[in-house]
Amino acid sequence: MSHKPSFDEEIKSYQAQQNAAVSLIQIVSNLWYNQAVELVFFRNQLIDVKSSSILNLLSESTVLAEKPLNIFEILHAAQALERLPLSPARIDIGKLALQIKKYHVDHAQLVNFIRDELKGINQQQELKPRDVVLYGFGRIGRLLARELINKAGSGQQLRLRAIVTRDANDAKSLLKRATLLKTDSIHGEFEGKVRVDAENQSLIINGITVHLISAKQPEDIDYTAYGIQDALVIDNTGAFRDKQELSRHLLSKGTLQVLLTAPGKGIPNIVYAVNEKDIDLQEQHIFSAASCTTNAISPILAVLENKIGIEKGHIETIHSYTNDQNLVDNMHKKSRRGRAAALNMVITETGAGSAVSKVLPSLAGKLTSNAIRVPVPNGSLAILNLETKSKITVDEINELLRAASFHGELVEQIKFSKDNELVSSDIIGSTAASIVDAPATIVSADGRNVILYVWYDNEYGYSHQVMRLSRHITGVRRYTYY
Structure with missing residues (x-):
């Protein structure tokens, strides 16, 4: 029979975890303010985060990895990082700790392992602010x-x-x-x-x-x-x-x-991590970060178009009300938007379907779109109803998106959630552009029709995409390890 810890033992265990989280916070601050090295945990920000919040973030590792991490494994990785000379960088300490755990790296070899894992960090050109x-x-x-x-x-x-x-x-x-x-x-x-x-x-x-x-x-x-x-x-x-x-x-x-x-006219419309490599930074000086909805759906569509192909589809956006709607019923130049925003669901147009073709040209003419403004002040949902070129199952498509949220070029953009209780207020403050609601995924019996539910913080998540694109076009994007 396994030993059940006493109440006092549980208290001491949590105190030890809190102390470890406090030590991690000190390292995070030291690396950031003195070396411009930003530590994140599975893309979650750690700068100015409380110890209790860090402990809560540990649950993220259960979604992305077979074996969850504990605070002590993360702290040991951060302590070893602190001993290395580092150029400005953004390092996912969760991903690094998982690699250390995967290869059973002992304490004596920890610094050398991290140095090899972060090869190239000190080879980038000096950043000009x-x-x-x-x-x-x-x-x-x-x-x-x-x-x-x-x-x-x-x-x-x-x-x-x-x-x-x-x-x-x-x-x-x-x-x-x-x-x-x-x-x-x-x-x-x-x-x-x-x-x-x-x-x-x-x-x-x-x-x-x-x-x-x-x-x-x-x-x-x-x-x-x-x-x-x-x-x-x-x-x-x-x-x-x-x-x-x-x-x-x-x-x-x-x-x-x-x-x-x-969205802009006559200028490159860019969703960072999807088509930023298409722009010529020497010749072009004006750019568009597209819309919040385009930033939310493009990463998901890019994964599916690349892996299974998309024949056609419809995007329905359930969008929070915005400043261009009326607080109470009054005149408005656009249809329906004159009605009280906090009291009505309002059908309105969106250019997201056509805008995607500027980011993913292979989808030109394949997508239609519409939007419904709803009585919440922030937090939106895109419903992607897609006909695919290849057959796929619910488990297969969810695994495609889970993998994309953990490996590759879209890890900052896509967050994967298996939370059966997820609602719109839960995604407020997420830095991801797209949050995949895996339990809600539907696939038809013939495996050719897919319905995906993608949440996004249309203010905060979009702002982070703007920041990422800003760093890219100004040439100050640091070395990243995800």
């Missing part, structure tokens, strides 16, 4: 500001230098913008410090000065007057959508590249 300007400070703009500041680290990648608004930035407006950045009804409170510098029309965020610039036209701004050079301007206003309009940003002194956080 790039300035970033947020043109617009709405929902996506504020999330990007949070992420840019949180990921400032030792300042070797993207540096938020300025925010442009079309309204005046007097003391009252600055305070309101600071409050909106600091507190968010959906994503919670920003952990950092935000202070208003009204005299210099700036926000001081975690000790970093971010200029607030008021301008009616992008070409009127001289960013060099603020010490900003070769900036990436991330336009999240939605006011400019085509190449001609977005080119106006390049007339501003100090601007080198432009990234639109919406």
